C-alpha cells in the first residue's frame with residue numbers, strides 16, 4: 001500500500017477544520033408539485049462512512065446531486081467542511097458563486113453510469129479535470145493518475161478507452177478519476193447497480209479499501225445492504241424527502257425501530273432479489289449472515305434457486321447459474337474450520353465470490 005497511502009493522504013489536506021463535514025439544514029427541493037426533499041436535516045462527521053438507503057424516488061440521488069451543485073435546493077443551507085455550498089432563501093433563485101465553486105471542489109462523485117469520456121483513454125479521463133480545473137501540470141497529473149490507476153488495479157489499461165473495458169473496470173476508472181481531484185468527501189450513487197453480478201465484487205473491493213484505509217468522508221447510496229452493513233459507521237434510512245431512521249448498521253439492519261424501515265428491508269430482501277440467478281456478493285454474504293445468526297433460511301427455492309439451510313453454523317446454498325447448477329456451503333465460524341469451504345461449488349467461483357472476506 002505504500003505509494004497509495006501517500007497518494008491518498010494528500011487528498012484530505014486543506015480546507016477549514018470543522019466538526020461537521022456535510023450538513024443539510026432544513027433543505028427542501030421540489031420539481032413542480034413533486035416535493036422531493038422536505039426540510040431535510042442531516043449531518044455527516046469528518047471521516048465518517050455513511051450509507052443512505054431507501055425506496056426508489058425518495059430523493060437519495062437528489063441529495064448527492066445538490067452536493068455536486070448539479071441541482072439547486074429551493075430552501076435551506078448546505079455546508080461542506082464548514083463552508084457554505086448553498087444558502088437558499090425561499091422564492092429567490094439560487095446562483096453558483098465563486099464560493100460555491102470553491103466549496104464544491106471538496107466533493108467528488110461516482111455515478112451509477114460511470115459517465116466517462118468514451119473517446120479519451122483511461123489516463124486522459126483521469127488527468128483531464130486536475131489539469132483543466134485544478135491547473136496542475138500534465139506531468140504531475142499523470143504521475144498521480146498512474147498511482148491512482150494502480151490503486152484501483154487498472155494501471156495496465158491506461159491507454160485503453162472506456163468502451164474497451166468491462167463495466168466493472170469502467171467504474172474503477174471513474175473512482176480513480178474522482179480521487180484525482182483530491183476530494184475530502186466522496187459520494188457514491190449506487191455504484192454497482194449498472195453492473196453484471198460477477199463484476200460487482202471488484203468495485204465493492206475498491207470502495208471497501210478506500211473506506212478502511214483512508215479517513216475520507218464517504219456518503220454512499222446503495223442497495224448492497226450487506227456491504228452497507230460492513231463498511232458504514234452509520235446508515236440513514238430515507239423516505240419521501242426526510243430521514244426515517246439513522247443509526248449504526250447493527251441497529252438499522254438487525255433491530256430497526258421504525259415500521260417503515262422494517263417494511264423497506266423486507267421488500268429488498270436479498271434472497272428474493274440478488275440471489276436470483278446470480279452469485280453476487282450480497283447473496284453469498286447473506287448466506288454468511290445466516291451462518292452467523294444460526295437462523296434457518298427457507299430462501300427462494302424457485303426456478304432460480306437461492307439460499308437454503310442453515311442452522312448449524314454453515315450456510316448452504318444452491319443456484320442455477322446460466323445453464324449450470326451449483327451448490328455449496330460457506331462458513332464456518334468455529335475455530336476448527338476458520339476458512340471458507342466451498343463444497344460442490346467450483347473453486348474459482350467460490351474464490352471470486354467470497355475470497356475477499358478475510359475475517360470469515
Ligand SMILES: Nc1ncnc2c1ncn2[C@@H]1O[C@H](COP(=O)(O)OP(=O)(O)OP(=O)(O)O)[C@@H](O)[C@H]1O
Nearest residue numbers: 031034036054055056057058059060061062063221
Ligand atoms: N430533473 C428532474 N426533474 C423532475 N423531476 C425529477 C428530476 N430529478 C429527480 N426528479 C424526481 O425527484 C424524485 C426523487 O428522485 P431521486 O433521483 O432523488 O430519487 P432516488 O431516491 O435516487 O431514486 P432511485 O432509488 O430510483 O435512484 C423522483 O420522483 C424523481 O422523478
Ligand SMILES: [Mg+2]
Nearest residue numbers: 060061062189
Ligand atoms: Mg437514485
